[in-house]
Amino acid sequence: MSDFLNTINGIVWGPVTIALLVGTGIFITILLRAVQVRWFSYGWKLISGKFDDPEDEGEITHFQALSAALSATIGTGNIAGVGTAVALGGPGAIFWMWVTAFFGMALKYAECLLAVKFRVVHEDGTISAGPMYYLEHGLGQKWLGVLFAFFAVMASFGIGNMVQANSVAEPLLTHFGIPKLITGIIIGLLVFAVIVGGIKRIGQVASRLVPFMAAFYILGALLVIFKNYECIPAAFSLIFHDAFTGTAATGGFAGAAVAQAIRFGVARGVFSNEAGLGSAPIAHGAAQTSEPVREGLVAMLGPFIDTLVICTMTGLVIIMSGAYVEGLTGADLTARAFQIGLPGQGGYIVALGIIVFAFSTAISWSYYGDRSVEYLFGSGLIMPYRILYCFLLPVGATVELSLVWTISDIFNALMAWPNLIGLLCLSGVVIKSTKEYFSDPVRVFPKKLI
Numbered sequence: 001m002s003d004f005l006n007t008i009n010g011i012v013w014g015p016v017t018i019a020l021l022v023g024t025g026i027f028i029t030i031l032l033r034a035v036q037v038r039w040f041s042y043g044w045k046l047i048s049g050k051f052d053d054p055e056d057e058g059e060i061t062h063f064q065a066l067s068a069a070l071s072a073t074i075g076t077g078n079i080a081g082v083g084t085a086v087a088l089g090g091p092g093a094i095f096w097m098w099v100t101a102f103f104g105m106a107l108k109y110a111e112c113l114l115a116v117k118f119r120v121v122h123e124d125g126t127i128s129a130g131p132m133y134y135l136e137h138g139l140g141q142k143w144l145g146v147l148f149a150f151f152a153v154m155a156s157f158g159i160g161n162m163v164q165a166n167s168v169a170e171p172l173l174t175h176f177g178i179p180k181l182i183t184g185i186i187i188g189l190l191v192f193a194v195i196v197g198g199i200k201r202i203g204q205v206a207s208r209l210v211p212f213m214a215a216f217y218i219l220g221a222l223l224v225i226f227k228n229y230e231c232i233p234a235a236f237s238l239i240f241h242d243a244f245t246g247t248a249a250t251g252g253f254a255g256a257a258v259a260q261a262i263r264f265g266v267a268r269g270v271f272s273n274e275a276g277l278g279s280a281p282i283a284h285g286a287a288q289t290s291e292p293v294r295e296g297l298v299a300m301l302g303p304f305i306d307t308l309v310i311c312t313m314t315g316l317v318i319i320m321s322g323a324y325v326e327g328l329t330g331a332d333l334t335a336r337a338f339q340i341g342l343p344g345q346g347g348y349i350v351a352l353g354i355i356v357f358a359f360s361t362a363i364s365w366s367y368y369g370d371r372s373v374e375y376l377f378g379s380g381l382i383m384p385y386r387i388l389y390c391f392l393l394p395v396g397a398t399v400e401l402s403l404v405w406t407i408s409d410i411f412n413a414l415m416a417w418p419n420l421i422g423l424l425c426l427s428g429v430v431i432k433s434t435k436e437y438f439s440d441p442v443r444v445f446p447k448k449l450i
Contacts, residue, residue, distance in 0.1 A: 005406045012413035018266050021276045024420050025103030028110050031431055036105035036300050042444075043297035051294065051446055057121050058288030062298045064203030065287040069280040069299065071206040072364035073306045074214060075164065075357040077272035079350060080331040082314040087329035089264030090247030090256035091238045094315040096265025097272070101307035104275025105300040110423050110430045113296030114138060115281030116289065117433065126198070129285020130368075131278040131419045132375045138426050144418040148278060149372035151414040153385075155279075156372070158408030160365020161389055162396025164358040167331075169397035171351035184397025187359065192390040195366045199286045202367050206360060213356040214310060220349035221313035224320070224341030231320045238319060252327025272311055273303040277412060278419030282368045293437040317341055362393065 029036065045051070047063050060068070085093040111131065118137045119129035130152075132145035165187055169180040194205050225232065242261060249255030256264075274280060284299045314334055318324050323337035331354065338346030366389050373385045396404070423430075437443055 002403060002406070005403065005410065009406050009409050009413075012410050013267055015263075017413055017416060018263070018270070020420055021107075021270055021416060022100060022103055022266060024276060024423055025100075025105075025107045028423070028427060028430070029103055029106040031427060032106060032109070032434055034106075035109055035297075035434065036102065036304075039297055039438075040301075040304075043301050046294050046298050047301075049288075052289050052291075054288075056288050056290045057125070057127070059125070059127055059199050059286045060203035060288060061207075062287055062289065062295065064207045065284045065295065066298050066301060067206040067210040068199070068203050068283040068364050068367070069302055070210050070214075070305060071360035072160070072279060072283070072368070073272065073274050073302060073361075074210065074310060075167075075361035077268065078217075078306065078310045078314055078357065079334045079354055080167075081268040081272050082311050083318065083328070083330045083333035083337075085264045085268035086315060086318050086324045087253075087333050088256065089261040090242045090253070091235075091315075091319050091324070092240075092242030092244070092247060092256070092258070092261035093265035093268070094239045094312065094319075095243035096262050097269035097307055097311055097315070100266045100269030101273055101275070101303040101311075104269070104273050104303040104307070107275040107423065108273075108280060108302055109296040109300040110427070111276070111278060111281045111419065112284040112299035113292045113430055113433060114422070114426055115285035116287065116292035116295045117429070119285045127286045128371055128374060130282035130371055130375075131422055132372065133285075134281075134426060135418060135422045138429060139422050141422075144421060146376065148415060148418040149375045151411045151418075152279070152282075152372040153369050153376070155408055155411040155415060156365045156369030156389070157392060158404050159412055160369065161362060161392050162399075162404050163408055164362040164365075165393040165396035166399075167358040168355045171354055175348065175351050180397045181394060184394030187362065187397065188390040188393040190359070191362050191366065191393060192386065194363050195370075195386055195389070199283070199367055202363055203286075205363065209356070209360050213353070213360065214305070216356070217349070217353045218310065218313055220338070220342070220346075220353070221317050224317045224338060224346065225313070227341060228320050232316070235316055235319045239315070251325030253325040269307055269311070271409075271412070273306040275303050276420055276423070277416045279365075279368050279415065282371050283364065291437065291443065293433055 049061050114134040115129045118134040119127055121127055132149045135145040136142040165184050169183040172178040172183050246257045284295050287295045289295055318337040321337040321340040328336050335347050335350040338350050370382045370385050373381050
């Protein structure tokens with residue numbers, strides 16, 4: 001079974017899916033004339049919410065929506081994912097993570113614009129949004145919406161739940177001697193206390209947790225980088241050189257061809273920022289705004305923060321420390337790199353980073369799952385889903401998860417297929433909405449920033 005699932009995983013995360021993800025990002029970037037560059041600074045201004053009407057429909061602010069989406073993406077991918085990319089693809093993999101993030105910004109813009117445009121506002125003011133709604137109401141293909149929602153529910157139990165609980169339990173046992181079952185039970189109770197309040201409480205918690213956890217981890221990485229500042233030019237030179245020439249075998253590093261650098265850089269980049277997978281639109285669709293374009297511009301900042309900033313910090317620490325030649329991979333490689341850079345404290349930075357990142361990911365993925373459950377079965381099963389979700393956290397904390405990782409990866413990739421079909425077929429809607437918005441100066445700048 002394990003071999004069979006690994007084969008399936010290799011297929012669904014193979015060249016076709018990777019090419020479709022990156023290719024769709026390139027296609028949308030060209031159609032929108034590099035919207036992620038031209039309106040990058042404007043996107044940051046929108047986070048303040050000063051351009052929006054407080055009477056607009058929606059449950060959370062732009063900042064809370066971005067925080068909720070980031071809390072799901074800033075996680076093990078930023079620590080273990082980067083370690084895996086460098087260990088298997090060499091330093092050049094970092095360059096291809098940057099490429100993926102750049103075009104991923106256009107993907108996030110398009111999918112989150114569509115999420116707001118085709119969202120469903122219920123009588124009580126709550127919102128249901130995501131690819132399933134623009135696949136049904138925009139594209140007219142409900143069966144694709146059902147497929148996406150099913151894949152999202154299954155992925156939420158794996159990558160958003162059991163995997164994250166295990167990621168928290170492991171370092172707590174290693175560094176603090178806390179039994180995994182105790183960790184799992186505590187995580188389950190804390191997550192339930194948050195998610196029982198829906199997206200409003202998730203947004204409130206995420207908007208406080210995300211800036212703290214990102215600043216904590218970035219500060220730790222910067223300490224290592226600036227401590228070895230003389231190695232910065234050489235590290236960037238190595239990244240650019242190896243991205244196009246491959247990496248020679250040295251020490252415990254087996255070497256990597258250019259194809260490996262591209263494969264693992266792109267795959268781990270997508271895994272890190274989830275651009276094109278369709279998860280983030282579920283959170284961004286609940287934003288308080290009447291302008292879909294604005295939420296798309298805020299959403300496109302996600303891959304920039306997640307991959308171009310945080311993953312780059314991790315990658316630089318790994319390369320500057322030289323740890324990648326020791327034969328380690330994943331989180332172990334990242335922890336070793338920090339330990340070399342900051343003896344004594346480095347391991348704790350990674351451990352605490354994983355704990356906070358994983359907890360926040362579990363919170364946001366529960367919302368992705370319960371919106372998908374609502375779409376499939378109605379609101380009556382939302383609370384049973386939340387209870388089951390929290391019950392599985394202690395289970396995930398205590399069991400061996402290699403099989404769960406594989407299954408989660410498969411469903412993650414399967415989410416992308418119906419979503420990318422929707423993005424390609426509805427690209428005309430994205431272009432029209434973008435042109436209409438930016439052709440009206442009053443909509444772009446309804447009032448001056450105070």
